[in-house]
Amino acid sequence: MPKDARISPDQLRSARWFAPDDLRSFGHRSRMMQLGYAEEEFLNKPIIGILNTWSELNSCHGHFPERVKDVKRGVLAAGGFPVELPALSVDESFTKPTSMLYRNMLAMETEEMIRSHPLDGVVLMGGCDKTTPGLVMGAITAGVPMIFLPAGPMLRGHYAGKILGSGSDAWKYWDERRAGNITDEEWIGVQGGIARSVGTCMTMGTASTMTSITEALGLSLPGASSIPAADSGHQRMGSECGRRIVDMVWEGLTPDQIVNPASVRNAAIVAMATGCSTNAVVHLIAMARRAGVDLTLDDLDALGRETPMICNVRPSGKDYLMEDFYFAGGLRALMTQLTDRLDLSALTVTGKTIGQGIEGAAVYNDDVIRPLSNPVYSEGSLALLRGNLCPDGAVIKPAACDPKYWVHEGPALVFDSYSEMKKAVDDENLEVTPDHVMVLRNAGPLGGPGMPEWGMLPIPKALIKQGHRDMLRISDARMSGTSYGACVLHVAPESYIGGPLALLKTGDIVRLDLPNRQLNMLVDEAEIEHRRAAWQAPEPRFERGWGYMFSRHVTQADKGCDFDFLERSFGQAAGEPDIF
Known part of the structure; x- marks a missing residue:
């Protein structure tokens, strides 16, 4: 839509439901009156859906019942009509085997709720790890104007x-x-x-990583991702989101105008500079591919090699937490340190560029937000590995592990299941040395199922008592963004489908060469082929329900673990219902 052009009320998407003088629209208006609304309240106004991922088992979103009121207040002030729609909460703490199993369910629900209801625009309320990518993936595909409101981090423990x-x-x-x-x-x-208020983890874990990425993509208002959940500024941000989404509807500002190769690259650079969670790899790839941007592991590794980590927030940083980051200037301040590396012309939900959004931002503590000349770590947060153990890639977080493991060679100690591993590490008589390489397999997207956060394998008790606190660990699982240590994750293809990790045996020598981005088992190729020929596929994890669908359509970690049938429509909106 041309700059400064505005749609008229008859062009509102919701007008298809409510405006015509026919029987079907009579029914729609009648049901709104049944809910207690007069026509003057909803006709010829942008109808704003507020997708709220609150639940009583999601402590990160404990403030959302109040915050949705702030969003509604903003929508009403701007002349819109707000409606709240509950969305799948996929809380991180209680959902088993992992909330990652249900990220795509939330994405599908988001897409279909928007597509099938009379919504002109949406405010997405999320923050707990999988809610951010799930909501954003669905809203990108649905294609209506949208703003993401981050839950915000909790206060310091x-x-x-x-x-x-x-x-x-x-x-x-x-x-x-x-x-x-x-x-x-x-x-x-x-x-x-350790968790003394509402809000997401106050480290730079997956929650703050993903809300920062979403802001850097241009899908949140400037500064939104940094505000602590308990701060009154978060209430004001909720109201501001409500006001802004109404204007976005009139302006016709949709996600396809915002999410593009430039904004995705911006988001990846910001992620690397923050010391992001390893989960950023899976989620950012999935979000980008929903917008038709074919982001790859190699793209991320290239940006990681040239982007210093300048955010001194745990776990990759040493001293500070998200509350300190907020008071130091927050994400806007961090991005001012990266202006020479970012595409400042990228559009955001404000209708202005990301460069305009960070104007006037300042760093108030240069130990929390470092200058490029004094980084916490000289490269970005993540590194991508390849080799005969992970031909399609694996990820490691160098800044969060002991540098002595950056180049390491040792015998593998292989476990086929989480329960087997858990029992072994608590055995004080386990035959293990600090040079061993612990390996957990059958924990990937299909094997987990859902790729659980099992990748930070516990240090064996025998080594703990000797004073050791790190060792090299490898898995096709993920790990919590709040984790740390010499953990190689997301090995692809996963062992459950016959990836090379399935062929590794206890005692085989494994070599990690981080500077050269290599991970290999030092086993003769002929022996590997012999093992491959003898490998037998395991029994399916599911025979019914969501798991059945998931297991037949989820892609591997290097492709973002989205569903294959959702990827095929790159760059296309979900389409509108035809029957009215």
Whole structure:
């Protein structure tokens, strides 16, 4: 649509439901009146859907019942008509085997709810890890004007005078408890102090990574991803989203005008600079491909090699949490450090460029948000590996592991299931050394199922008691964005479908060469082929329901784990219902 052009009320998408003088529209208007609304309240106004991923089992979104009121307040102030639609919550903490199994379900639900209802625009309310990519993937495909409202990080954790970071310190103190260094009382104290408000994890885990990526894509209002959930600024941001989405409808500003190769590249650069979660790889690829941008692992690795990590926030950073990041200037300030690397002309939901969105932003603490001349880590957060163990790729987070493992060679200790691994690592008599390479397989998209966050394999108790806190670990699983350590993840193709990881045996020598981006088993090719010929496919994980659909259509990690039948319509909106 030409700049400054605005649609008329009869061009509203919702007008197809409500405007005609026919029997079907009579029924639509009648049902709105049944809900207590007069025609003056909803006719000839943008109808704004508020997709709310709240549930009583999603602590990250505990404030959403109140925040949706702020969004509605903004919509009404701008002359729109707000309607709340509940969406699948896919909480990270309680959903088993993993919320990743249901990310695509939320994406499909989002797409279909928008497509099938009289919505002119949508505000997407999410933040807990999979809700951000799920909502965005669905809304990109649906093609109506949209804004993403991030849940915001929780406040800093505290216990016994120490600042705690959710996830990261849980793993840290759990190792100390397994070593016998933490009492029951201290453990309960950490448990009660590590998550002390509503909001997502306050480390730069998957939640803050994905909300930062979404803002860098141009799909959130400037600064939205950095505001703590409990801050009153978050209420004001909710109202601002409500006001802005109404104007976006009149302007006809849709996601296809915003998400393109330039904005995806911006998002990847920002992700690398923040010390992002390894999960960013799977989700950003999936989001980009929904918009017709064929982002690859090699693209991400190339950007990672040239983008310094400048965000000193745990777990990749050493000292700070998201609340500190917010007070240091937040994502807008971080992006000002990257202006020479970003395409500042990329359009955002504001109707202005991302360059205009960061004008006036300043860094208030240059230890939290470092200048490029003093990075936390000289390269970006992630590195992509290839080799005979992962011909389609694997991912590692170099900044979050001991550098001595960047080049490492050792014997494999292979586990075929999570339960087998869990039992072994608690055996104090397990024959294992710090040079061993722990391997978990059958934990990928199909094998997990759903690619659970099992990739940060626990250090064996025998080594914990010797004082060791890291070792090289490999899996086709993911790991929590709050995790750390020498963990190689997302091995593709996964072992469950016969990927090379399925052919590895305990005792085989594994070599990681991070500088050269190589991961290999030092096994003769003839022996590998012999093992491949003898490999037998496991029984299917599902024979019914969602799992049945998932197992037949999910792509591998290097393609984003989206459904193949959703990828085939690159760049196309979902289309409109024909029957009225």
